[in-house]
Amino acid sequence: MIRHIVRKEFTDLLRDGRFRWCAAIVGVLLLVSLGSGLVETRRAEAAHSAAQETARDHWESQGEKNPHSAAHYGIYAFKPRLPLSFLDQGVDPYTGTSVWLEAHRQNDFLMRPAQDASAGQRLGALTAAQVLQYLVPLLIILLAFGALAGEREQGTLRQLLATGISRRDLALGKALGVAGALALLLIPAAIVGSAAITVGSPGPAATPLARGTVLAAGYLAYFAVFVALSLAISAWVRSARTALVALLGVWVLNGLVAPRVAVDLSKWLHPTPSAVEFARTMEREIRSGVPGIERPDRDETAARLLAEHGVETVDDLPVNVIGVYLQESEEFANQIFDRNYGALWNRFEQQGLVHEALSVAAPLLAVRTLSMGLAGTDVEQHRHFATAAEEYRRDLMRRMNGDLAENSRTGETYLATADSWAEVPPFQYDAPSLAWVLQNRTLSLAMLGLWLVGAFLVAGSLVRRAEVA
Amino acid sequence: MTLRTVLRNEWRLLRADRALGLVLGVFALLFAYALANGMAWVDFQEETLAAAREGNAERVESLETELQRIADGGRPSSPFRDPRSPSVLGGAAGAHTAVLEPGPLTALAVGQSDLLPYYYDVSIQTNESSFLQNGEIENPLNLLVGRFDLAFVVVYLLPLLILALSFNVLSGEREQGTLALTLSQPVSARGVVSAKLAFRAILVMGLALGVSLLGVLFSGGFGSPGRVALWCAAVAAYALFWFTLAAWVNGLGRSSAWNATVLVGAWLLLVVVLPAGVNITAGLLHPLPSRVEMITAQREASNEAVNQRSELLARYLEDHPELAGGVAADEANRAALAWAATDAVNRRLEEVTGVYDERLAAQRTLARRYRFLSPALLAQEALLDAAGTGDARFARFRSQVREFAERWRTFFVPAILAGEQMTADVLPGVPAFRFVDEQMREVSARAAIPLAALGGLLALAGAGAVVRLRRVTGPGS
């Protein structure tokens, strides 16, 4: 029975000029966005990996130098693009692309691409994610708003039900018909997308296929929510026109209003400090420490070392006091950085949770968070990279200070050999696993699930109660 | 005569129709919410800037106390922080924070002010890499989404309100049958549609401009009436464009349902799809040069400069013979040598950055041509320019800070090279930053381009509407 309805709906839609046009436009936009995303990502990734290599060259070719000078010289870390970032550039334009790893300081990520772009760029870029999040739901609405309201207006609903088919089957058939029409659009895009993933995967391995599969599932769930919502509203309201207006209202709320309200709400609930305030606090704490985190003192370090080694003067010590002191300063500063940056990152995470929680009113927020997470372009994965870079910096400083402490004596002029820099392992970033990403995104997953179940239940109930004429 | 009659009748119809009142009420709330948001952001910025200014004063004060103490025979608290040394007084310890006051109408349009830095610490260490800053601390996710400010409501939602009010301005009269009686009177369809749209325009623009002016009033933006006028002109031009488009579509003589579909499609295309498409096309055809490459170039430039350190002082003094007398000629002054190295790095950085900035500007100019395709992009540009939160005002701020850093260097460097000792007396003479805001003339000249383009689109839609409506002589079938 359902089979017949599906087939009729499918044929009906395919013969509808409006659908053909809309689907063609959305399909072209989807392919264009996939292609341009791929080109852009590869360009960026090529630039980043070249720059990372050059940075390593700079590091290795420092020549004879005191290790602490080398530590001050430092090295740049460039944020790699993950393979799936061509689907969804997420917050990448708004996070810095590189960080200078140097002695004494944890630097900010600098050079946000958006700062170089014009203000108009902030009205959005046509990424595959945008097409999937905004335009495909719109297409679904256009396909399905008249599903029941239209049949009722034409009087065909009465006729259909008179054949003895159940309303549940009718609704299911309609939904599957819409799904079939959509599949014509989405399957080619999915093939192009997965080909792009398998053929060319720039950036660090991040199980792109597994991530891609979950991403596809997430979007399918999102589309299913819209199909169910459209059917529900089409069954509920009297005329097809009202159904269309109501669904467009839902679309505007979902896509335009709710995300921005989430921004304001998140800032209001979890305010972040101003940059001035943040820098001042950090400066104060570095200067004088905080209770429990005491600033090391060079004389105290020397005295302690003398006591430990049972010698009288620093000249008799087997280690360079300066090297030991520098490392102690690093570790002190690291605790201050962790305190402050940690608190800031946690704020960001809490703000992100507000966005996710608000997906109770707008499924877009859930699927967007999930999409950015799987594409590796969300705030959490930026933090993941920042943490990896900072750990590398700390390790680098430990090595430099260790070299100084162990291979020289206090007060002497020490130069490490030119080939010693290559002994430091290069910076290697491993993207987080799929499980790590999903664990961060449990709220979004739950919300999407909730929407899916909720939308289908509501659709079922409204279709059952729908008036026939 | 027709106009007044239709206006009065429309007002009666509006009062009688609860749904319409509800829609307007919802929009009034949205406007108020957007305004409150913008004002909160201005407050935050102003608090931040107050803290920055306080920091300036505190630094000067503590340096003054320290210098006074030393002059009275005290010892400097640390040999590295001896404020008598010009490289300390002009360095981080005495740095001056140059601040950009929020644009006069920031409460109406947050614009780029959440993304671009609006204050820089300037000291003798300031160089091109100092301008690679992040600006205000903000969650990247929030930057991505953008704010719910008046500019957002105007660009995205206002057209929807306009279309909801006007999609059936003629088709509705035809469908309910009143058009026959109306057109049997000595009035043209064009006159009636114009009058009906004029009524809606008065309502919508009254709401949009009223709330805007309220925002200006609360945030003290009346200091720049020219900007307020520009803002109002941009809102009016954009709103009129949508009204005219609705008139055109109504003139095609199709059903209300058809009009609604076409107009919503137009909104989607012009406001959602085209800007995104324009941005992606511009990005593909005219990619911005990679900052990543610039970093590498900067790094190489400074490596080179540092490696030639020994030759630097001599060359520096050759370039600045006026300073040679003050430098102890026999043995290179440490501070002078250090400065010479810094200066060499700075020059190379300027070269590298200059090349990059030129390429960036060229690409941006190319990319910005495409904005003429979308009234939403044009409106956004004009609105931000009027509000003073567009790219131009920030670029102006950066270039003034660059000049200020140069002044700062000119003040301190000769003293560094001469090995002079500073006293508390120099403090009042230390340069202070004051942003010279754009002349209204410059702002209007810049905003005239998007406004004129918007006017062109408006005229195009208007011509279409006039031609189509002239053909409407009867109520149709």
Add this chain to the structure above:
Amino acid sequence: MSTQAVLETPATGEAPPIPVRAAEFEDPVLEARSLVKRYGDLEAVAGLDLSIQPGEVYCLLGPNGAGKTTTIHLFLGFIEPSAGRVRVSGFDVARNALDARRRLAYVPEQVMLYRNLSGLENLQYFAALGGRETLSSERLTDILVDVGLPLPAVGRRVGEYSKGMRQKVGIAIAVAKDAEALLLDEPTSGLDPKASREFSELIETLRGRGVAVLMATHDLFRAKESGTRIGIMRHGRLVTELSTDEIGHADLERIYLDHMQE
């Protein structure tokens, strides 16, 4: 067959001889010359000549699709003629539609009004559009009551009106305009006999004031009651013209049916 003048209109646009009347020395208020309106192959109006003097009530009779409504719409300038000319008080409708409409009042078959406004408010609006914005509410209320709208209904929303009440507002709009000519398209369809009777009296009053009336109708009885002249239309042509003084009710019905049978 009676002996009165029965004029077959020629196939070409030649003007038929019009019965000589007292009013012949005045200029006609409504005038159509060789009027043609084609929709593709279909000639909705095929060479119509019509001339209506002040104080005349001309009734157009004919089946659905005979071209009666098209003729009225041509007078109003709602549609453009394919050939021929339409004049109102000497103004060419094609060229001076607004001047023509200033002298015309029109009551459509279905008077549709703004449902959310009262009858008075609707009247105020349309009267003002017609150039009578100086009329006071009291005066307009009087007009509404004069055409038979119950006083309590004047201030109620039109959404609550019956069809007959809306029709009366439509007539009031025409009366308030104080026009030289009145175009009525099936004005009595759907009215009860009493209202219909009142309507005839109203037409009589207007005629007395020298208004030229063109009324398209199916209602033979009403046409005989109110009309001074009757034209029978078929396939866009005037097949016959009669003077009501010269015929009785029974004659009219027979003549009409005769013409419909061919």
